[in-house]
Amino acid sequence: MREIDTQVVVIGGGATGVGILRDLSLRGIPALLLEQGDLAHGTSSRFHGLLHSGGRYVVKDDKAAQECIEENRILKRIAAHCIEDTSGWFVYLNGDDPNYLELWIKGCAQAGIPVKEVPLEEAFRLEPLLTRKAARVFEVPDATVDGFKLLWANVKSAEKYGGNYQTYCKVQSLWLEQGQVVGAYAEDLITGETIQVRSKIVVNAAGPWSSEIAAMSGFDVHIQKDKGALLVFNQRMFKRVINRLRTPGDGDIFVPHETVTIFGTTSQTVDLPDDHQVNEQDVTDLIEIGHNLAEEIEQQRVVRAFAGIRPLYESVDASDHEGRGVSRNFSLIDHEKKDGVRGLVSIVGGKLTTYRLMAEKVTDWVAAKLGVQTVCRTAEEPLQNELATEVWDKARQLLGVAAADKMMERLNEQAESVVEAIACQPLLGQYVCECEMVTQAEVLHALQDPSIHSLDDLRRQTRLGMGTCQGTYCTYRATPMIQERFGGWERTVQEYQILLSERWRGITPVLWGEQLRESELARALFLNVLNFKVEESEG
Amino acid sequence: MDSRDELAARLDACQKCSVCTAQCPVAKVNPHFIGPKGLGPDMERFRMGQIIQGETTLDDCSNCKTCELTCPSGVKITEMILNARRAARQAPNSNPLSLKLRLRGYVLGRAEYLGKLGVIWPSLTNQVLKIKLVRVALDRALSISESGPLPAYAKPLKLQGDKGEKLGASARKQVVYFPGCYTRYNEADTGRIMIKVLEHLGYKTIVPNFHCCGLPLEANGQFEQAHKNGLYNLELMRPYLEAGLPIITSCTSCGLTMKEDYPKLQTTSAQLIGTQTYDLFEFLWQLYEKGELPLDFQEVKASYGYHPPCHLKAQGIGTPALRILGLIPGVKIRNLDAGCCGLSGSYGFKAEKYDKAMKIGSTLFEAINVGAGRGDFQGMTTECGVCKVQIQHGTGLLTEHPVCILAKAYGLIN
Numbered sequence: 001m002r003e004i005d006t007q008v009v010v011i012g013g014g015a016t017g018v019g020i021l022r023d024l025s026l027r028g029i030p031a032l033l034l035e036q037g038d039l040a041h042g043t044s045s046r047f048h049g050l051l052h053s054g055g056r057y058v059v060k061d062d063k064a065a066q067e068c069i070e071e072n073r074i075l076k077r078i079a080a081h082c083i084e085d086t087s088g089w090f091v092y093l094n095g096d097d098p099n100y101l102e103l104w105i106k107g108c109a110q111a112g113i114p115v116k117e118v119p120l121e122e123a124f125r126l127e128p129l130l131t132r133k134a135a136r137v138f139e140v141p142d143a144t145v146d147g148f149k150l151l152w153a154n155v156k157s158a159e160k161y162g163g164n165y166q167t168y169c170k171v172q173s174l175w176l177e178q179g180q181v182v183g184a185y186a187e188d189l190i191t192g193e194t195i196q197v198r199s200k201i202v203v204n205a206a207g208p209w210s211s212e213i214a215a216m217s218g219f220d221v222h223i224q225k226d227k228g229a230l231l232v233f234n235q236r237m238f239k240r241v242i243n244r245l246r247t248p249g250d251g252d253i254f255v256p257h258e259t260v261t262i263f264g265t266t267s268q269t270v271d272l273p274d275d276h277q278v279n280e281q282d283v284t285d286l287i288e289i290g291h292n293l294a295e296e297i298e299q300q301r302v303v304r305a306f307a308g309i310r311p312l313y314e315s316v317d318a319s320d321h322e323g324r325g326v327s328r329n330f331s332l333i334d335h336e337k338k339d340g341v342r343g344l345v346s347i348v349g350g351k352l353t354t355y356r357l358m359a360e361k362v363t364d365w366v367a368a369k370l371g372v373q374t375v376c377r378t379a380e381e382p383l384q385n386e387l388a389t390e391v392w393d394k395a396r397q398l399l400g401v402a403a404a405d406k407m408m409e410r411l412n413e414q415a416e417s418v419v420e421a422i423a424c425q426p427l428l429g430q431y432v433c434e435c436e437m438v439t440q441a442e443v444l445h446a447l448q449d450p451s452i453h454s455l456d457d458l459r460r461q462t463r464l465g466m467g468t469c470q471g472t473y474c475t476y477r478a479t480p481m482i483q484e485r486f487g488g489w490e491r492t493v494q495e496y497q498i499l500l501s502e503r504w505r506g507i508t509p510v511l512w513g514e515q516l517r518e519s520e521l522a523r524a525l526f527l528n529v530l531n532f533k534v535e536e537s538e539g
Numbered sequence: 540m541d542s543r544d545e546l547a548a549r550l551d552a553c554q555k556c557s558v559c560t561a562q563c564p565v566a567k568v569n570p571h572f573i574g575p576k577g578l579g580p581d582m583e584r585f586r587m588g589q590i591i592q593g594e595t596t597l598d599d600c601s602n603c604k605t606c607e608l609t610c611p612s613g614v615k616i617t618e619m620i621l622n623a624r625r626a627a628r629q630a631p632n633s634n635p636l637s638l639k640l641r642l643r644g645y646v647l648g649r650a651e652y653l654g655k656l657g658v659i660w661p662s663l664t665n666q667v668l669k670i671k672l673v674r675v676a677l678d679r680a681l682s683i684s685e686s687g688p689l690p691a692y693a694k695p696l697k698l699q700g701d702k703g704e705k706l707g708a709s710a711r712k713q714v715v716y717f718p719g720c721y722t723r724y725n726e727a728d729t730g731r732i733m734i735k736v737l738e739h740l741g742y743k744t745i746v747p748n749f750h751c752c753g754l755p756l757e758a759n760g761q762f763e764q765a766h767k768n769g770l771y772n773l774e775l776m777r778p779y780l781e782a783g784l785p786i787i788t789s790c791t792s793c794g795l796t797m798k799e800d801y802p803k804l805q806t807t808s809a810q811l812i813g814t815q816t817y818d819l820f821e822f823l824w825q826l827y828e829k830g831e832l833p834l835d836f837q838e839v840k841a842s843y844g845y846h847p848p849c850h851l852k853a854q855g856i857g858t859p860a861l862r863i864l865g866l867i868p869g870v871k872i873r874n875l876d877a878g879c880c881g882l883s884g885s886y887g888f889k890a891e892k893y894d895k896a897m898k899i900g901s902t903l904f905e906a907i908n909v910g911a912g913r914g915d916f917q918g919m920t921t922e923c924g925v926c927k928v929q930i931q932h933g934t935g936l937l938t939e940h941p942v943c944i945l946a947k948a949y950g951l952i953n
Contacts, residue, residue, distance in 0.1 A: 084588075234551050236587040259584040301551035400573075400596045402585035426571060434581050435555060467584070469555040517612075518554050 002188075002195045006032045006164075008366055009184050009199045011171050011213055012206035013037075014044040015147065015352050018154035018165070019359030019378070020203055025163030026381065027367060027374040032197060033155075033165035034186050036209075038457045040151040043207050044352060045460065046276065046308025048230055048264050049257040050241055051075060051083055051145040052353040055090055055115075056248050058107030059100065064329035064354075065111040071354050072141060078356075078382045081409045082149040086256060088142020088241030089118065089127075093292060094135045096246050101136070104245060113140055129237050129294050142241040144257050147352060148460055149410060153383040156413070167451050169195065174202060174217045174344065181217070181335075181343035190453060201366050204346040208273035208309040214346055219339045221346050225273055226310040229282040230264030231290075231510065234301040234468050237261045242293055251289030258406075259436065259467060260303070263290055270309065276505075278305040283509045301514045303470060304506030313349035330358050332365060343369075384412050395419045399429050403437035410462065411442065418445045432481075433474035435467020443478060447485040455482060455495035456502060470503045472522040476530060493532070500526070550619070552612040553580040559606035559616055564849075564879035565599060568898035572599045575606035578623075579616035586623055591630040594760070597623055601883035601896075602758045604795070604853035625762045643681045647885040648759035651751035654724025657692035665691045684893035688882070688932030690924070696727035699734075699746045706782035712742045714822075715779045717772075717797065719790030720751050721924030729924075729940045733789050733819060735951045736942055740826065740833060745784075747775050752793040753800065758884050769801055773808045780811040789819045789942060791851040791923045792884065798854060818851065818922070819942060820859035827863065834866065836948040842871035842916040843944065844907055846930060848923035849879050860922060860941040867948040873915055877906035882929035897933065904933040911936055920944060 008024055010017050013035025024031040054068030076083055092101050108115045118137040123130060130137075155165050168189040175183040175196070183198040204213045204221070214221040236256040244252035255262045266282050283305055290297040313331050330350030336342045345365055350358045360376045367374065387408060395404035395415065399422070408415050421441045422429040428441040446452055446461050455475065458464055464478065465471035475496050483492045500522075507519055526532040553576070560566050560574030573581075578600055582592060597620055606616040646653070657664040667673055668689055678685040696718050706713065714737060722730040734744045749772050753765035776786060788794045794816060802813040817825070826832040847858050864872050880900045881887050887896030907930065910916055919930055919938040927938040946952045 235584050239587075239589065256588070259588060396593075400582075401592050402582055402590045405590065406585070431573070431577070434557075434577060435584070437581065437585070468553065473555060473557075514551050514554070521554055521556065 002193055004032060004195060004197045006030045006197060006199050007370065008032075008201045008203060009034060009197050010203045010205055011184065012204070012209065013039040013151070013155075013165060013167060014042055014205065014207050015040075015151060015154075015355035016207070016347055016350065016358050016362075017203075017205040018151050018158065019355045020205055020347075020362050021163045021165060022154045022158040022161075022383075023359045023363035023376060023378050024366065025158040025161035026377050027363060027372055028161075029363075029366065029370060029372055031158075031163055032199070033158075033163070034169045034171055034184070034197070035165065035167045036170040036189070038167050038453070038460055039155065039165075039451070040148050040460060042209075042274070043308045043311065044151060045147040046230075046306060047147065047228075047352060048253055048255045048262045049144050049146065050088075050253060050255045050353075051143040052351065053088060053140040053142045054111055054113050055088070055104075055108060055140040055142065056243060056253075058111050058113065059103045059247070061329065062107060062111055065107065065113065067329060067354050067357055068351075069111055069113045069141070071357055072143065074356060074379045075145070075353070076143065078379070079145070079150055079153060080382075081384065081412055082146050082153060084144045084256075086142070086144055086240045088140050088243060089123070090138045090140060090243045090245040091130065091134045091293060092136040092138075092245040093131065093133045095133075096135075096244075100246055105138075108140070115140055127238050127240065127242070129296060130242065131291075131293055131295050133292070133295075136245075138245065139240075142243070144241065144255055145352065146258065146409075148463075150352075150355075150383075152410075152461070153412070157383050165451075166195075168453055171213060171216070174213075176217055176341065179341055181341060201343050201345070201369060203362055203366065204344065205362070208311040210311060210346055210348050212273065214335075217341070217344075219335060219341070219344075221333060221348060222314050223348060224312040224314055225270050225275070226312050227268045227270045227275060227307050228265035228310055229268075229278040229286065229305060229307045230262050231283065231286055231302050232304045232306065232506075233261040233263065234303050234514075235260065237294060237300060244293055251286045252293070254290075254293060258463070261300075263297075267310075273309055273311075275309065276307045278307045278506070278509045280509050282307075301468075302510040303468060303515055304503070305509045306506050311348060329354065332358075332361055334365070387412060387415060391416050391419055394423065398422050398426070399437075399439065403431070403439065406437060406463075407439065407442055411445070414445065418442055421445075432477050433462070433464040433467065435469050435474070436463040436465075438462045438464045438474070440481070443481055447481060452485075454486075455499045458482075459499060465499060465503065469518060469522070470507060471499055472518065472525060475499060476525075496526075496532070549612075549614045550580050550583050553610075553614045554612055555581075556611065558609050558611060559614075562605050562609040564603060564605060564881065564899045565601050565895065568895055568901075569599070575600065575616045575620070579606065579619040580614055582623065583619050586626070592623055592627055594624060594627045597627060601879075601881075601886040601892075601899075602754075603849040603879050603883045605849055605879065608849075608853050608855075621757060624760055628760055628762070639680070639682055643683060643889070644759035644761060646681060647683070647888060648756040648761040648764070649751070650720040650724075650755045650885075654692070654695070654720050658695040658724050661692040661694060678890055682890040683888055684890040687888040687893050687896075688928045689888065690721065690725040690928045692725055693727055696723045696730040696746065698748050699744060701745045701779075704743075706779060706784060713745060713784055714742050715745045715747065715776065715784050715786045717749055717752070717786055717788040717790075717793055718746065719788060719793040719924070720755075722789055726924060726940075729789060729942060732940075732946045732952060733942045736946050736949060737787075739949050739951060740823075740831075745779065749775060752790075752796040754792050754796045755884055757800075758886070766804070769796075769804050770806055773801060773804060773806050773812065776812065777808040780808045780815055784815070785822060786812070786816045787819055787822050788816070789922065789940060791818060791848045791854065794818045795850040795853050818854060818856060818859065820863050820922070821854075821856045823863050823945075824859040827866070832863075833949075836867045837950050838869035839867055839944060839947050840869045841918065841944070841947075843873070843918050843920045844910050844916040844936075845872050845874045845941075846880065846903060846907075846919060846921040846926055847874065847876055848921055848926045849883065851922055860920075864920075864941055864944055867944065870944060870948070871916065872920070873910060875903065875906045875910065877903040879903070880926045880929040880933070882925045884925060887929060896929070900929055900933050903930070907934045907936055
């Protein structure tokens, strides 16, 4: 058994968790983050990638809307490399509720969200796929945000200030002594080792798993697990985020994200925190609703479907336990007040756009408990330093603009060594993943990272396998590199299977048209050429 | 669907199989070139994210269209690359090409004006272009390779109007000839021979004062001028198209442009051009099938290697010249089909591309040298003027247009 001493244990490597780790580290509070899987494997990557302007909430929840617009401005400043400032449109269709439109315009003014009406003719010119049923179009400062990049930037920054994190480390129980939580026991899933962490405070930031964590010590945190299904289209259908201007509902957001468009969502209560399966009905429903905003939606190639779990906090009984200044949007549960046990706090609800604010509130609470006076700096200090323009220029020269820019956004401060490697050995600039233009040098670099334990981890860090072909070519092309890192052909094949099964899970609900052709090609390649065996799948 | 949507849909059709890159003549000789798939559909997804690519990367494509021919999913790869080039040129903050390269694009794009100048005193032009110092100067000043096989100029082809004759069905058989800049200014003999052949078949040939088809302009980034040329030529063709006259060309690149690009232009005659344009031998084969091609051939005791130009392949009409020449007694012809010659319009004239172009053509040169060395054939034949220039440059073997062989068989020339 390994023993670790720290001040704070943060459970959960999603946006909130890493945000807390960074904030604690910036304030000089030693902390360790424990994550059962890879960073961002849950809700923080299983969303549409929208950085809200707040426009979606102005009518129902003006507090949440205000938080969104404030955080939107902060994140565009501190996390510019994770954000594409696309702007977003709210589109009011002929026949939509005019009362809502009126309330919405008022609400935006109240929340301080700048709104500009776009003349219809210009709107159709700028976004040719936009439905001709559009009657009015309003521009707001929506943007798109990459959950993966955002999370990595947070942990890298936290590390710089002494913060620690461990992935594939599953918390087994909370360590209680005389009405006080004094740490946690966890299992290192890679080595099987048990880890005992002693700390003054434990923060439960496990998102959809928060109930499970609290329940380990018999506490009740009632999270409603709300599954949202999303479709990934092969290309960018729109240049901006397209929202429907109506009471928020299913299938009313299109987000141009990196090279694809993400469209969603649905809403369905589920039992399990990792119920990520999308069924055909979800897909059919989404496409049907999608017609309202993009009439030609059916002609667009869908590469996969995926789902995430919104950890909604049922705030009815929360009002009694709410922390200071926390809106109904998210809740800070002080278990001393709720359950009479000291040293444990749960942060629940919220959305990715407000992750930093949630982290700030939690860290304020922790700092107060520990008697630390340092103030929060996360709203001012950028997640990473600007890279020297010479490195950018060199990368662009070697790889071309598209590949270079995407790589630099992902690697940022670590980019220099990768660019240097390509400069010395130009063939390292060849793509392993052509759809997403991931170079051999970047893959080799990522494989050096001790937190990469699988091909799927590599995918999250580099986007390898996330494009049109969904891993058909890049996976086997990465073979020599993977084999060297993971050791042995058997393990490599196993990694393929895990990754391809996950890809396959996302493809099956959208198996028609071009994606069906692609899948047949992939099958031929892996089953016939590479001699893989078919495994019986469930269901 | 407008063209943007059409392209977007074809982008979706790409299965990432890389057949295009495997067949790309440029990718074969340049391991640092990411190939048509990379430059076309792969990059296109990034370009939609408002990433503007630099012109220099896009310039590696030689516009031979082999990729479009090989794509099993109908993706318009070269078109995507050309559109990206256009966007790169129009981008406000793009890294502009040096003045030298812009000027070169201007010069190489304008085969027509060069032709007009060159034919004022062809022998003088040819002598001047043979002076080593002139070529070195061109290389230094415009990056036009000093080693590249710049074609010689000759007495230009005479234009022939319709002289107010009646057009269409009731009139005598007429065709409109689009000679293209190469035939018009560099090798008018081919054009004159073709007109003789058509005359032998009972056709009167009309040669209006066409401008350059636009392909070299496009390939050198002069998109607006290419567009203007297309509209001008279509306007000139209009009365003939409306009267149902076939438009015939002996140049495979002009033919491809008229068949593929002109129908997209916004003018009335654009709708007719696609169905009324013929490659010369495509037209002749149609006559043969209808039983209208005279078969009064003399025996021609000669053997040829045949090189199918890339832009002929891209037309999707097979190799009609081979079929026609196969009808001539005595003619022995071997289809080499050994890939692109490398010159690809004006690609191989560029200083930084010359070596690559020669490397691309090396497979073809070798096939020719081996075949000729073995005595399989004595001469070469191909429809495309610049392929011919490159073949002669790479192998020294005399190369002629297939219509010359046909004319010999009809006893029209010796």
